[in-house]
Amino acid sequence: MDKLSVLILTKNEALDIGGCLRAVSRLQDVHVLDSASTDATREIAAAHGATVTVRPFDNFAAQRNFGLHELPLRNDWVLILDADERASPELIEESLAMVRQAPDNVAAGRIRRRDYWMGKHLKHSIISPLSIRLVRRSRVHYERDINEVLVVDGDIADMRHHFDHFSFSKGMSHWFDKHNLYSTMEAELIASRRVGKPSLAKAFFARDPHERRMHQKRLFYRMPGRPLLKFLYVLLFRGGCLDGPISLHYALLQSIYEYMIVLKTREMRMAADAAAAEARGPVTDGDTHAVKSQPVETR
Structure with a gap:
């Protein structure tokens, strides 16, 4: 039996979940953690042989932690996917090899994500194309409600193969609806001042790219003109312009x-x-003015 489990988070993913599950069909322990979908997501997942559990969504970190630590996964090693993602056959093979051969100090695998929009691979425009998705669940946990951070107790190996991401698969209206929710959650995080303090040294020199990215994000929150900076960062600094005219739309x-x-x-x-x-x-007058006592003349 394969020593690798799969965890997929869903919410109204009837359009995408079938393709995601077909890509991991050779693996035997596949779990779908559903956030009370109102479409056929759960039925499609069950028809593909996945174990389906329903948990109302509160935040991303809590949902992923529940999936890793509360679901009856058979294995310690878990491949984490979203419904609009497709693990390549080569990634499945490499992940199984990692499970068999990884030394004890390795607790996770960092995988490259290939994003697609309008049928084109956005090779340069994506801000953070690396993602830790292969984990020993006994040695990881998530923090932060939105743009969650994975805390890993151990070393992280870089994987050679990739998974594909189709974030626009449901159309532009769905993308705007989703990012309307995400922007609210991120604004709440900033407004409540729950964003940690940035380290300039770690933002530029941390060896771990995820730690480096986290501190860059904290620095970015403090900068003026962030929308313009984001546009220029995607188009010029990341080299998005090399993806052709579509990169202009993506940067916008x-x-x-x-x-x-x-x-x-x-x-x-x-x-x-x-x-x-x-x-x-x-505010009353008594709060702001002192009343001087006047001498009283008596006769």
Whole structure:
């Protein structure tokens, strides 16, 4: 029996879940953790032989931690996928080899993601194409509600093969709906000041690319003009322009997403300030002026 389990998170993924499951069909222990879908996601997953569990969604870190540590997975090694992703046959073979041969100090595998839009591979435009998706579940956990961070107790091996990602498979309307939710969650994180302090040294010199990316993100939150910076970063610094005209549209989408976060953060902070002012109550003259006692003339 293969010593590799698969965990897939879903919410209304009837369009994509079948293809994702077909790509891992040779593996025997496949689990779908569903966030109360209202379409045929669960039925399709069950028809493909997956074990389906329903858990209402609260945040990404909690959902992934539940999947890794509460579901009855048969194996310690787990390949983590989303429904709009497809593991290549070569990645499956490499993952099985990793499970058999990995030394004890290795607790996870970092995999390259290939993103597609309008039938074209976005080779240069993607901001963070590396993702830790092969893990020893006994030695990892997730933190942070949105753009969750995986904490790994051990070394991370770089995998040679890839998985494909079709984030626009349900069309532009779905992409905007999804990123409207994501931008709200990210704005709440910033407005509540739950974003950790950045380290300039780690942002540029950390050996681990995920730690480096985390501190770069924290620095980015503090910069003015973030939507424009995101546009220029994708198009020029990442070399997105090498992907052709489609990269301009993709960079604009990323800029729009960042602008949504900026505006929502400002709105939330204004609402919090107004609520705090209301809680303090109205300012009266007695709060701001001292009354001097006057001598009283008696006759």
